[in-house]
Amino acid sequence: MADLVVAPPQQPTDLFGEPIEAHPPWFKPEAFLRADFDPDAYVADLRSYVPLDSLAAELRSHLAALRAELVGLINRDYADFVGLSARLKGVDAAAARMRAPLADLRDKVAAFRAATAAALAALRAGLEQRASATAARELLELLLDTSHVVSKVEKLIKELPIAQPDSSNVQAISGNKGYSGNAITPPIVDAGIDVRETQSILLERIASEMNRLKFYTSHAQNLPFIENLEKRVQGATKLLDGSLERCFVDGLEHRDGKVVYNCLRAYAAIDNTSSAEEIFRTTVVSPLIQKIVPQNYAKAVAGVSSDDLEDDYEQIMQFVEKDCKFILEISSSANSGLHVFDFLANSILKEVHLAVQKGKPGATSPGKPKQFLKNYKASLRFLDFLEGYCLSKPAVAKFRSEPAYADFMRLWHVAVYFTLKFQDIAGGLDSALTATITPVGMHENQTKPKILLLKQSIKLLESLQACWSDEVLVFSHSDKFLRLSLQLISRYTTWLSSGLATRKSSDGSSNSPADAEWALSIPVEDFIYEYARNLRSLGIDAREIESFRALWQCVAPRDKQDNIQF
Incomplete structure (x- = not known):
């Protein structure tokens, strides 16, 4: 069959040879090719300015053009279209031959997928078992460490009373067989170090272990093993607190800086700073403050002691400089970790507050304004003195933020x-x-x-x-x-x-306000006299002053004329 050759249709042109558009401008055939084409929206959009008949005619024309183009495409590739059936002979047999290996491959892939899923499930189960075993091992190690630390703390606390105030026994402690080759061996001390320092070092070590014990118990709460250890932990804590308090008091009484330093580090390790501040207040501060301001309300009421606080503050400042400076320097030393203590507010200022409140309650009473103001200003000077021991602005801010500072300031009812x-x-x-x-x-x-x-x-x-x-x-x-x-x-x-x-405005009537009747009883020359004084003080023009001079000489008495200076 001979190939059909169809000449491409010629596009009509105008008189100048330019192609003429086959469709009007409002008809866009490319709009039909968009994926979001909506025929209803397309028709509704065009019908506002294109008649439906014109739109239908253009659509029919476009359909005819598409059919003609389809016929042209078939005629162009007609030989290939006719010979396609001849080239497809044997395709079914080839497809049948390929179907068997493909099915086999599909079965193998499915089996491999099933095996992989089973292996993955087994691996996940093994990982879960491993994680649970690891968690159980960690918990077991935590419980063992907790038990070991409790035993260590109990043993160290029992060894505390062994120390005696002689060097031979100190050496005996360091060489005791109970500590040889053990991780809990206390530091070996020279014979010249006294027992107080040895005990303070050992107490600091025990406090460090108690801090570790607190960490362990916080991570193993609500476990029967920990609950069984609770009584032992409480007993060890009680013994540590008692021993640490005795050692701290002993160090304060003997002004032993090393012992006080070690005890403060022990209190900081167990996060019990309030106990150290309270012990210092009751042991050192309170007895001396009570000598200055006796906390006896009966004597205060009877008038044995005056309400003046200025002299008392002077004595208290001397006492702080003499007896409290050493612990303030220790607690504020660099890189010591003792900045958590605030002896200024929670020991000294708190005791002064109690002394003033109980010993001289009338000193803070606004009912005596002069005495109140004098005592209030003396108190502010005393606070400035205490702030002088703060080495930085953050330390001053921390001192002023303490509850003891706020309680002391509430004593002074300045608003009243x-x-x-x-x-x-x-x-x-x-x-x-x-x-x-x-x-x-x-x-x-x-x-x-x-x-x-x-x-x-x-x-x-x-x-x-x-x-x-x-x-x-x-x-x-x-x-x-x-x-x-x-x-x-x-x-x-x-x-x-x-x-x-x-x-x-007075006309001699009696309708004037009661609070303004004084103006009616004052002679006019008094007003002029007062006004002339104000003129001179305000720098008024000289001509106005001369006018008032003449008026003054007419109405003012002779004695007042001599006193005024224009």
Whole structure:
């Protein structure tokens, strides 16, 4: 069969030879090829400006073009299409021959997959068993270590009373067969080291083991074995606390720095800093503080001891410098790990707080303002003295954040003190403003010339000076004293403005406010006299002053004319 040769269709052109578009611009055949083509949306979009008949005609035209293109493609490859059946002879037999090996391969792959899954399951089971065995071994080792540490601590504690205050027994301890070749052998000491230091070193070692024991028990809680060891652990803890307390007290009494250092490291190891701070407070601080401030409320009430704390603080500071400085230096030494202790707040300041509270309860009472302010300022100086032992800003911040510091500051009711001073100062000015007005010098003998004419003005000045005097002001409440000063000035301004307004608008009637009647009883020359003084102090123009000079000479008495200086 001869191949059919079909010439490609010629595209129509215009007069200038340019191809003419087969479809209008709104018809895009490539839109049909998009994967997200939606016929309903396509028709709805075109029908707003294209008639449906035109759209149908274009679709039919496009269908005819597609069919013509399909026929052209078949005609182009017609020979291959016709000869395809001849080339496919024997394909079924070849496919049958390939089916058997492929099936065999599929069976082998399935068997291998099943074997692999079984091996993987077995491997996972083995890993789980290994993990559980490892966890069980670790737990067993933890329990064994816990039991070993408990036994070690008990043995070390039992060896503590063996030490005697002579060098031969110290050597006997170091060579005791119970410690030979053992990991718990205490450090070998020279014959010159006394027993206190030996015990303190051993106690530090025991405290380290107790810390390790605490770590073990925290990781093996709720286990029967640990619960059975609980009584032994509590007994060892009690014996350690007692022995450590006796050694620490002995070191404090003898001022043995090495013993105190070792005991503090032991307290830090078992995380029991509060016990060391309390022992130092009761052993060293409390007896000396009670000598300075006896904690006897009956004597305080009877007046045997005064409420003045300034001298007491001086003695306490001398005592701290003499008897407490050594432990403060030890606890703040570099790279010692003893920064966790705060003897300043929890030992010294706490005891001073108790002494003031019990021995001199009236010293912190705002009912005696002068005494209260004096004691409060002395207390602040004492706190500054204690902060001088802090070697850094973080240490100062830590000292101020301690509960003992906050409790001591709560002793001083500065807000109540300010309230009393407010009532005193503001009430005094208010009483002066509501009293009958009397110019200074009119009925009293004055030894010194007064800058202000009215007693109320003098009272205002005295009140303002009182707010900022050293005998009244508390710097922590300076904002409140500033507000009080402004309130005093405002009260005086209101009083004076009310009087001047009454004076200006008075027509002799009795309808004037009661608090402004004072203005009606003051001679006019007193107002001019007071105003002229203010002119000079404010730097008013000289011509205005000359005008008031003439007015003054007309109305003022002869004695006041001599006193004023224009």
